[in-house]
Amino acid sequence: MASRRCANVKRLRVAAVALLLALAGEGMASGQGTPPLRIVSTSPSITETLFALGLGDRVVGVSNFCLFPAAARTLPRVGTFLKPDPELIAGLRPDLVVIHAVSGGLDRRLNAVGLPFVAVDSGSLSSIYSSIRQVATRTNVAERGERLVADLQRRLDVIRQAGAVAGRPRVLFVIGRRPGRLADLVAVGAGSYLDELITIVGGINVLSGPGQSPYPRISVEAVLRLDPDVIIDTADLGESEPERIRRRPINERLWDAYPSLTAVKNGRVHAATIDPLVIPGPRVVDAAEWLAAMLRAPRRQQ
Numbered sequence: 001m002a003s004r005r006c007a008n009v010k011r012l013r014v015a016a017v018a019l020l021l022a023l024a025g026e027g028m029a030s031g032q033g034t035p036p037l038r039i040v041s042t043s044p045s046i047t048e049t050l051f052a053l054g055l056g057d058r059v060v061g062v063s064n065f066c067l068f069p070a071a072a073r074t075l076p077r078v079g080t081f082l083k084p085d086p087e088l089i090a091g092l093r094p095d096l097v098v099i100h101a102v103s104g105g106l107d108r109r110l111n112a113v114g115l116p117f118v119a120v121d122s123g124s125l126s127s128i129y130s131s132i133r134q135v136a137t138r139t140n141v142a143e144r145g146e147r148l149v150a151d152l153q154r155r156l157d158v159i160r161q162a163g164a165v166a167g168r169p170r171v172l173f174v175i176g177r178r179p180g181r182l183a184d185l186v187a188v189g190a191g192s193y194l195d196e197l198i199t200i201v202g203g204i205n206v207l208s209g210p211g212q213s214p215y216p217r218i219s220v221e222a223v224l225r226l227d228p229d230v231i232i233d234t235a236d237l238g239e240s241e242p243e244r245i246r247r248r249p250i251n252e253r254l255w256d257a258y259p260s261l262t263a264v265k266n267g268r269v270h271a272a273t274i275d276p277l278v279i280p281g282p283r284v285v286d287a288a289e290w291l292a293a294m295l296r297a298p299r300r301q302q
Contacts, residue, residue: 035139035140035141036058036094036095036096036116036138036139037058037095038058038060038092038093038094038095038096039055039058039059039060039094039095039096039097039098039139040059040060040061040062040078040089040092040094040096040097040098041059041061041062041063041066041098042063042078042079042081042084042097042098042099042100042106043063043065043066043081043099043100043122044063044065044066044067044068044279044281045122045128045131045279045280045281046098046099046100046120046131046135046281047059047062047063047066047068047072048068048069048279048281048282048283049131049132049135049281049282050098050135051069051071051072052132052148052281052282053132053135053136053139053141053144053145053148054141054144055135055139055141056069056071056072058139059072059075060075060076060092060093060094061075061076061077061078061088061089061092061094062075062076062077062078063077063078063079063080063081063084064077064078064079064080065080065081067275068275068279068283076088076092078092081100084099084106086106086109086110086113086115089110089115090113090115094115094116095116096116096117096118096138096139097110097115097116097117097118098117098118098120098135098138099117099118099119099120100119100120100121100122101119101120101121101122107119118134118135118138120134120135121134122280123192123193123280124191124192124193124196124280125193125196125197125280125284127280128152128280128281128282128284129149129152129153131281132145132148132149132282133145133146133149136148148282152282152284152285155285156200156284156285156288159200159201159285159288159289159292160200160201160202162202162292163200163201163202163203163292163295164202166202166295166296167202168202168203168204169202169203169204169228169229169230169268169295170203170204170206170226170227170228170229170230171198171203171204171205171206171228171229171230171231171232171295172187172206172207172223172226172228172230172231172232172263173187173188173194173198173205173232173234174186174187174188174231174232174233174234174235175187175188175194175215175234175235175278176235177233177235177236179235179236180236180254181254182220182254182255182257182258183220184217185217185218185219185220185223186215186216186217186218186235187207187215187216187218188205188207188214188215189205189207189208189212189213189214189215189216190205190207190208190209190210190211190212190213190214191208191214192214192215193280194277195208195214197284197287197288197291198291200288201288201291201292201295202292202295203230203291203295206226206228207226220258223258223261224258224260224261227261227262228261228262228263229262229263229266229268230263230268230269230270230294230295231255231261231263231264231268231269231270232270232272232291232294233251233252233254233255233269233270233271234271234272234273234277235251236251237251237271237272237273244272244273247271248271248272249271250271251271252269252270252271255269268297270294270297272294274286274287274290276290277290277291
């Protein structure tokens with residue numbers, strides 16, 4: 001009975017907060033006036049952007065998968081990127097919620113209760129820059145945003161210049177497949193964030209041709225026809241670093257079943273991954289440096 005009363009009180013408090021925010025009207029929803037001091041993030045890339053802009057002390061809630069930087073791990077959770085919880089968000093009394101432009105209707109729900117928000121771009125290198133600028137402008141630190149964007153662009157240019165003189169290996173980048181098997185392969189295609197990184201570091205994506213989707217499904221037969229110089233397999237590696245280290249040789253040996261592949265013959269199949277690869281945000285330089293190292297890695301011992 002006591003637990004039921006507590007739950008009811010909690011729901012009432014959340015509803016009351018939502019009502020108060022709704023009564024604040026358009027002035028609050030528009031986000032004009034004083035800089036926001038209580039910010040909720042709804043994705044890892046947004047969280048990392050906020051911290052990179054020096055706004056970590058203002059972040060009061062994050063998504064379930066926000067693990068970087070370490071300070072984000074202790075913050076209240078507001079659900080997943082696909083299913084953020086508006087009640088949990090409202091209960092944190094934010095004066096700004098940062099969401100992605102494709103938010104599954106979260107923008108309408110936030111509007112309904114008068115919660116101020118900004119919707120940022122996602123999914124490409126250019127959207128990393130625009131998102132940083134959007135968040136920086138909305139939080140009154142526009143100059144920090146411009147400095148951060150300029151620094152990322154400068155560091156990526158250095159990587160691009162190094163890649164231009166280091167050869168142009170043909171790369172297959174696998175991001176998904178059936179665990180323990182080379183089946184139901186999903187790879188990096190044309191126009192995706194990772195496709196852009198492959199080009200920056202000096203590689204040629206074997207699936208970046210005209211008409212190719214950003215993340216196509218392909219067969220092993222297609223891989224044999226494409227015959228890449230380097231295969232990067234980021235699938236089926238687990239969440240923790242120890243698990244990734246344990247599974248790396250297991251996944252690399254799967255490809256040994258196809259010895260005619262150039263990448264296999266030359267020992268250039270790499271089963272590995274890092275988190276920045278799948279979080280398009282301020283750690284894009286880390287992702288590019290890692291990818292460049294994979295393309296230049298010495299021959300793997302068979």
